[in-house]
Amino acid sequence: MSPEEFDEFYAGSWSRLVGQLYVMTGDLAEAQDVVQEAYVRAWRRREELSASGAPEAWVRTVAWRLAVSRWRRARSYLSALVRHGTPSEAAGPDPEHAALVAALRKIPEEQRRVVVLHYLCDLPVAEVAEQTGAPVGTVKVRLARARASLARHLTGDLTDLKA
Amino acid sequence: MMGSDQHHDDASVPGDDGLRLALRRLADSAGGTPALSGAELRARAGHRRRRIGLAVVPSAAAAGLLVGVTAFALTGHHSTDGGPTTPAQSALPVAPRTSGAPTVPASGVSRAPGARASARPSGSPTATAASPSSRPVPPAPIGDAACAVPVKGESLVLLHALGAAGALRTGTDSMLSAIPVSCVHGRPVPSGPQQALATAPDVVVTTTAPLSSGSDSRLSSLQELVTELTGHPDQLFAVRRDASGLVTRLDEVYVR
DSSP states (O other): HHHHHHHHHHHHHHHHHHHHHHHHHOOOOHHHHHHHHHHHHHHHHHHHHHHHHHHHHHHHHHHHHHHHHHHHTTOHHHHHHHHOOSOGGOOOOOHHHHHHHHHHSSSOOOHHHHHHHISSSOOOOHHHHHHHTOOOOHHHHHHHHHHHHHHHHHSSSSGGGOO | OOOOTTOOOGGGTTTHHHHHHHHHHHHTTTOOOSSOOOOHHHHHHHHHHHHHTTTHHHHHHHHHHHHHHHHHHHHSSSSSSSSSSOHHHSSSSSOOOOSSSSOOOOEEEEEEEOGGGSSSSSOOSSSSGGGGGOOOOOOGGGGGGTTTOTTEEEEEEEEESOGGGGOOOOOEEEEEEEEEEEETTTTEEEESSOOEEEEEEEEEEEEOTTTTSOOOOOOOOHHHHHHHHHSOOOEEEEEOOTSSSSSEEEEEEEOO
């Protein structure tokens, strides 16, 4: 992948991946951070990126792992506060978004991941299973639980969010 | 890769469309432009790669100091053909100098030396005696062993090509772009915005690894430089400009 090709890929996929990671992490600053770091790694390993055949999925997976790694080291929240101030709800005044972010934060990380891959990335369950390394049945269970949890945490029917 | 009009019914239930729409609107709200340009991102990746290679430098520099001091004690003079070298240079893979001038001190990051006077293109704007790379400069402290030290009148940049070498141009239409860098805590870090380099028609270019093979410095043409930078972007260079701001010298810094 040449620098020009990489720059084009970077510019074309950045906001999409930040959006996906935002939904996954519930923190916009964190999402921007891990996505940027994932692109840095993508350039350093561009041969592998090209060989993957799905560079966007590659970057998304790396960003997701970075986010998970940060959570597990229990550093992301504090560092985000230090670097970016209050969490991301402040950036989105839309109450629907704030409610959805709050609801997403209440479900387990692996459920958030399958929700994003299935609903945002439009991947079928089998492909979600492949990308997450989980059995198809597990993905279906996670999706069902995520839906139920989100419905419980959000007031009213999810379809109300259309309004 | 992510068509928005796809529907996968293998796990769908009533209410999915609402959830899908809400998630998309949330994701879209996070949109925007990246904080770093592509070039800046690649430069950042390049810095980290160099840090890995530079990690061994302090110990190597210290070892070089011991070797240099011992050699001087035994022989009464430094064994190099040129002027005095810094201890760190003794320990690092520095391109051999062909002139009698001392090398720019850079412990950890070694600057490729300038080409000998006879090898320079005639009409070169900088004669060897006045060449910035041939001036004696005090050595950098061993503790600062991970940074190049530009001589007065020069600056350090990360250089990359903006386009194909076939469309080579000089002056303000140069195909080269640079990110100024400076040493911070012994590391080269960006110190200014990316800028296009306007090169003099007779700009002198020297390259070393990875743009040319081995750690030796060699004269190169602007055309070759642009070609090589396409495959190895964001290389560290010392840049010298004339009074009008045109770049007259580009010396690649050898990073181990």
